[in-house]
Amino acid sequence: MEGLNFIGAGLAAIGSGAAAIGVGNVAGNFLAGALRNPSAAASQTATLFIGIAFAEALGIFSFLVSLLLMFAV
Amino acid sequence: MATETHGAEPVAESGGLVFHPMDQFIVKPLFGHGEVGMFTITNVTLWLFLAIVAVVLMMVLGTSKRAIVPSRSQSVAELAYGFVYKMVEDVTGKDGLKYFPYIMTLFMFIVFANFLGLLPMSFTTTSHFAVTVVLALAVFLTVTILGFVKNGASFLGLFWVSSAPLALRPVLALIELISYFVRPVSHSIRLAGNVMAGHAVIKVFAGFAAIAAISPISVLAITAMYGLEVLVAFIQAYVFTILTCVYLKDALHPHH
Numbered sequence: 001m002e003g004l005n006f007i008g009a010g011l012a013a014i015g016s017g018a019a020a021i022g023v024g025n026v027a028g029n030f031l032a033g034a035l036r037n038p039s040a041a042a043s044q045t046a047t048l049f050i051g052i053a054f055a056e057a058l059g060i061f062s063f064l065v066s067l068l069l070m071f072a073v
Numbered sequence: 074m075a076t077e078t079h080g081a082e083p084v085a086e087s088g089g090l091v092f093h094p095m096d097q098f099i100v101k102p103l104f105g106h107g108e109v110g111m112f113t114i115t116n117v118t119l120w121l122f123l124a125i126v127a128v129v130l131m132m133v134l135g136t137s138k139r140a141i142v143p144s145r146s147q148s149v150a151e152l153a154y155g156f157v158y159k160m161v162e163d164v165t166g167k168d169g170l171k172y173f174p175y176i177m178t179l180f181m182f183i184v185f186a187n188f189l190g191l192l193p194m195s196f197t198t199t200s201h202f203a204v205t206v207v208l209a210l211a212v213f214l215t216v217t218i219l220g221f222v223k224n225g226a227s228f229l230g231l232f233w234v235s236s237a238p239l240a241l242r243p244v245l246a247l248i249e250l251i252s253y254f255v256r257p258v259s260h261s262i263r264l265a266g267n268v269m270a271g272h273a274v275i276k277v278f279a280g281f282a283a284i285a286a287i288s289p290i291s292v293l294a295i296t297a298m299y300g301l302e303v304l305v306a307f308i309q310a311y312v313f314t315i316l317t318c319v320y321l322k323d324a325l326h327p328h329h
Contacts, residue, residue: 046164046315053312057259060266071095 005069012066019059026051091283094276098200098269116196117204124186124198132181153181157314164318165325172321175215179208180314187268187306191299199309200269202261209261212317220324231327260316267309271302 030048034041103114132153135146143151157177161169183199190197198204220228232249234242275298281291 043163046160049308049312049315050319053263053316056267057263060263060270061259063266063270064262 005073009066009069012062012069015062015065016059019056019062022055022058023052026055092276092280094273094280097272097276098197100201117198117201120189120196120198121186121204124182124189127185127189128181153184157181160311160315161318164315165322168325169318169321172219176314176317176321179212179317180310183208183264183310183313184307187310188303190268190272191302191306197268197272200265200272202265205261205265206257208264208313209257212260212320213257216317216320216324219321220327223325224327228324228327231323235328256320260313264309264313267305271298271305274298275302 026048030041030044030051034044100109100115100117102109103116103119107113109115131146132150135144135150138144138147140147154177157180158170158173161173161176165172186199186204187197189195190199220231224230232246232253234245234249237245275295278291278294278298282288282295284291
């Protein structure tokens, strides 16, 4: 059973890709909305960053899981 | 992880990775080679101190002349002040401005710690969970205590979504409660994880630079990643601060 933690770490890294999809979705939808109504875009940049941060946090969690599997288990 | 010592790997035959990418995060005593105890002065201590010195230099010395036509350092300090002030005002509202000094301190400290960590051979303090967890727990405790002091028991209305159907409310209350207590976890891990991941990726590419065939690509990749890291260093400080503002707004106005 040696080395299975490395496989687990690799599997956990899939979560980073999923977070990338999420962040791209947030930013893309923001851009689509901003191009429709550019005058309202500036007031929503804070919301954009909060949305990106929440989407990204879950990817960072999976990164953390893989780090734990690599170094702590 | 931090106190583990890698780096004893021999030079690979084809060149390549001769150091571990996580070696840069090892906490070492600044003087001598003893154990790292509770009060040992380590490289973390040094770089945390340097971040504070940099903030003081910019904000105190930069604005000390109070010139009407600002000098370069004064305009940077004014820009930073105005940026955070507007952020607090936009997100928290007028009554949140009372807590502006704390948020300004957080923002300046994290920005400078992140940027100092980008200097070659420096130590990135914000890549350590020990540092960011303290910052995030301070925010969490402040906001929770403030919520109860300001609103009393009605602060618990934060968890009771009154716009939802009655049958759903207990379920939503449970979810809201869990998400409230996950806040300090995600708040701290987001900052440390982003900074650590970026620095580790740069080191991985630096390892490839020793292989002659792919070294130009590696140097290009390091340059690109470094540019991204400069952006991330600022954006993560911004995100940390703006989430603090959001939590503060929840504490001051707990009703949905």
